[in-house]
Every structure is written in structure tokens, then in C-alpha cells.
Amino acid sequence: MSVEPEVPIVQVEEVRENPVLYKIISSDNHVFTISEHAVKLSKTLWDLITNLGLTAENALDNPIPVENVNGKNMETIVQFCERHKYDEEEPEYTNYIREFVLPEWDRQLLSIDNEELFQLILATNYLDIQKLMDYCCRVIGDMAKDKTPEELRIIYGIPTDAEDDALERSASDSPGPSG
């Protein structure tokens, strides 16, 4: 006959259903609510929360303004962070080419046009969300698959060496602030 332990067992799901929530305001004044586990994926936001001394009690009364990220990008970022908040930490990558498969849910989330993706990456870079950065970079890297150098030049908007040289010359020829 086994003796049941008297220690109360807390279900992980119960804990997950009562998270500490934070409010974020985007550059265009959209307000987003994000859980503590999710916001921790952003080093910038978590540092801000720590430095502001926000706690479970006062978090919702003190929205965090993020002036470099608009509402559209913030929405994608919050969705991503909520989706991945319980993911296990990934090992450090080596210096070599990265081998990982982009999950289908994330591929769908990042199926946006190139300009939006560019802006999302800048926002992700500012908020320092490594996993989202890796996934965005994978999407951009995958655009190169099976393309010729000329096609790559078009997809990525890469100038020719001659165009680069011309730009450099015109920049050096233009008068400086005092001229």
C-alpha cells in the first residue's frame, strides 16, 4: 500500500492561467497586454520593467511606452512572445551556419510583405527578442534558396559595385554641413 504525499500539487496549467500582466503602449498609442513569461523574451522590455520596479500589483497601472515600435509590429511581437513563452531555452549557436526548421505557425505569422518584415526585424532588434530575430532571419535567408546571383540582387535590393561606387562618389562630392 502506498502513502500519498500530503504536499499540495500545483498544476502547471493553473499557474499559467493566472499570470502577471503588463501593459505596453506602441508608438501609435495602441495598448497591448502581455504576460510576464512572454515579456521576458524581450530583454529590452524586461530590463525596463526591472528598472521601473514594476510588480504584479502595480504593473497594469503603469503602461510601458515603446516609442520605436508601432502597433502592427507590436501585435505580431506580442502574439509571438505569448506563443513561445514556455519554450525551453535553446543552446548557444556556434559560429557556423544555423540548422533549424521554422515551425509552420511562425512561418504563417511571418508571411508578410518584405517591407513589413524589414520593419518587424528592426522592432525585434530594438526589443532584443533573440528567438523572433532568428526566425525572421531564417525567413529572409530562405528567400535566397535556388536563386541565381542576379535574382538575389533583385530580391534583396543589392546594388552593383558600379552603383555602390557612384553612390560613394556622390556622397564624398556633396558639401558637408559647413559647406
Next chain:
Amino acid sequence: MKLLKFPWLVLINILKCMDTVDLIKLSSTNRRLREKFTSKINPGGIHVDFYPTSASIKIGEFCISFDRHASAYAIPIGNQTIGPVTINAYCLFRNENKSWKTVVEDVHTPCLTLAQYCKTIFPKAELESFCFITEWSDEQYELEESTRQLLASWSQIFNKF
């Protein structure tokens, strides 16, 4: 999208997510991209194998085999320009683009040219092995003069052989 407008670290991150073959092609598009960005990437070690009738180069996960004989199982993927070499390429495994083969008469020169190019654009990539087999069963062979010269210049640069 303007790839070169990304912050340095972000662009390096993007390049690290690319397959080696795409990275080699990309590096040929722009000098600035090559000098400031792709040169900072290490796709993995370079392995070069020379046999009497074939030669292969493997860099990172990508491998090209230059062979005098065709293979029935290879899937044609058309003309491919990879760095200084343009080949009529075959893919060795369906649904992946990491093992190519091409049928050529001079198997050694393009292989060495490509190895030299890869070492130039990826200075961080180590030449991990160079296998040079001059006898194959009872068959012996001699390198062509152009390959000898290329090999000599290469050995001076890398002091490996």
C-alpha cells in the same frame, strides 16, 4: 527590401541562416557585401578530395562533386553559377540542395578554383582536409599543367601541402 540597410549584426544573423551555396552566390553580387559581411561568416570546414577521375569540394554542409562519369540517379538542376565556376549541375538527393554533381572532363581545375574562391570569400573557414589520391586500382594519372600551377599558387598561400 534593402539587405544592406539592416544593422550589421542583424545582417550577419541573416547570413548565418542561409545555406552555404546561397551564401556563395550572394557574395558574388556586391563587393561591399562580400568584404563587410560574408567574410565574417564561417560556413564550416573546407574539404577537398582529388581522385583520378573525380574531385569534390565540401564546404560546410554543401558538396560539389566533379566527375568524368555520369550518374543515373542524379536529378538535373540546370546551369548553375557558383562563384567563378559555371556548371551543368545535378542534384544527388531529391528535396535537398546540398549535394551537387557535374560531369566534366577536367575534374580538378574547377574544384580547386572553387576551393580557392571559398577560402577567399570565407577567410574564417579552415581548410580541414585535402585528400590527394594519385593511384586508383591499376590506373595512374597526372595532373594537368593548369591544375599544377593552381595548386602551386594555392599551396604558397595556405602553406598547407
